Amino acid sequence: MSTAPWPPGTATGIGSLPGTDPAEAAATVLGELPDLPHVPELPARGLGADILGRTAALLVDLPIEVVPSGYRVTARPGIDHRRATDLIRWDLDAVEEAVERLGTPPALLKVQAAGPWTLTSGVELPRGHKVLTDRGALREFADSLAEGLSRHVAEVRRRTGTEVVVQLDEPSLPMVLAGAIPTPSGYGTVPAVAEPEAREILATVVSAVKAATNQPVVVHCCAPNAPLRLLQQAGADAIALDVTLLRSEQLDEVGEVWDGGAVLFLGVVPSTDPGRPVSLRQAAEPALRLVDRLGFNRAFLAERAVATPTCGLAGATTSWARRAISLTRDIGKAFVEPPEGW
Numbered sequence: 001m002s003t004a005p006w007p008p009g010t011a012t013g014i015g016s017l018p019g020t021d022p023a024e025a026a027a028t029v030l031g032e033l034p035d036l037p038h039v040p041e042l043p044a045r046g047l048g049a050d051i052l053g054r055t056a057a058l059l060v061d062l063p064i065e066v067v068p069s070g071y072r073v074t075a076r077p078g079i080d081h082r083r084a085t086d087l088i089r090w091d092l093d094a095v096e097e098a099v100e101r102l103g104t105p106p107a108l109l110k111v112q113a114a115g116p117w118t119l120t121s122g123v124e125l126p127r128g129h130k131v132l133t134d135r136g137a138l139r140e141f142a143d144s145l146a147e148g149l150s151r152h153v154a155e156v157r158r159r160t161g162t163e164v165v166v167q168l169d170e171p172s173l174p175m176v177l178a179g180a181i182p183t184p185s186g187y188g189t190v191p192a193v194a195e196p197e198a199r200e201i202l203a204t205v206v207s208a209v210k211a212a213t214n215q216p217v218v219v220h221c222c223a224p225n226a227p228l229r230l231l232q233q234a235g236a237d238a239i240a241l242d243v244t245l246l247r248s249e250q251l252d253e254v255g256e257v258w259d260g261g262a263v264l265f266l267g268v269v270p271s272t273d274p275g276r277p278v279s280l281r282q283a284a285e286p287a288l289r290l291v292d293r294l295g296f297n298r299a300f301l302a303e304r305a306v307a308t309p310t311c312g313l314a315g316a317t318t319s320w321a322r323r324a325i326s327l328t329r330d331i332g333k334a335f336v337e338p339p340e341g342w
Contacts, residue, residue, distance in 0.1 A: 015167070016042070022095075051118070067124070111165075113149055146208035149166060173202075268308070272316045
């Protein structure tokens with residue numbers, strides 16, 4: 001039996017949506033995904049609104065600036081840092097207003113931020129090297145992220161009256177482990193990080209977030225070769241993944257972490273328009289096939305799965321984003337009450 005704080009049949013989004021209007025995005029998410037709505041991310045607004053910029057805005061005493069190669073640590077907050085923090089504040093304003101219009105706040109609200117490895121593989125030190133190449137800076141960033149997320153959780157809870165679930169996005173983690181992160185010059189790659197160190201750094205942030213929220217922590221990795229065991233061993237209570245990317249050799253690992261107590265956020269609905277009509281059964285098929293191949297009863301989906309799109313919806317058209325959210329919500333319901341013929 002699941003002990004998750006969300007009800008069986010819950011659906012949610014990964015984070016990003018198309019467009020630039022935070023009020024519209026907040027109203028959509030809170031209206032369409034009532035069991036586990038999330039603070040929408042709108043990267044179409046430009047630098048500072050993407051995953052790295054948003055997360056950098058949460059860091060404590062580590063201001064970031066924009067340089068031609070991306071984001072870089074700087075000595076003091078400047079216009080780039082202020083813009084990123086303003087975008088976060090406007091997003092929370094929109095969510096707070098949408099919650100007020102609902103009358104009754106949702107029980108839970110999910111917020112997203114880059115995990116420590118994705119953050120430090122995408123931000124440069126003043127001399128141009130990636131943060132993750134300097135072990136001292138790496139740990140400083142992890143500690144700053146943990147403190148910043150704890151403060152962010154407190155603000156979201158104060159503004160909305162909801163309990164907060166944190167999702168750490170780690171799309172770059174498989175490349176970190178494989179030694180495939182390019183250097184800023186583009187002519188080489190950063191040396192691979194050993195799994196024990198990767199697990200330890202991630203666990204530092206997961207543990208701090210769990211203490212701040214007293215809720216499950218979700219770690220999301222929509223890249224191929226997501227290191228599912230490592231994520232669970234680092235303390236993730238739920239793991240979000242793109243089911244359509246799973247290879248047959250990963251099935252044992254999926255079964256192990258699922259059977260070991262993790263909730264799986266199953267990315268099944270295409271994050272961009274596939275160019276053809278998609279029925280409810282077609283969209284749910286990857287999840288149904290997964291439980292069948294693992295030998296679980298399909299009722300397992302109701303208790304130990306949350307339906308999501310395969311990844312964020314920032315690259316989708318507005319019409320497909322609406323359709324994807326609707327399909328995701330209906331798949332969650334179908335996990336609990338399968339339609340006839342399933």
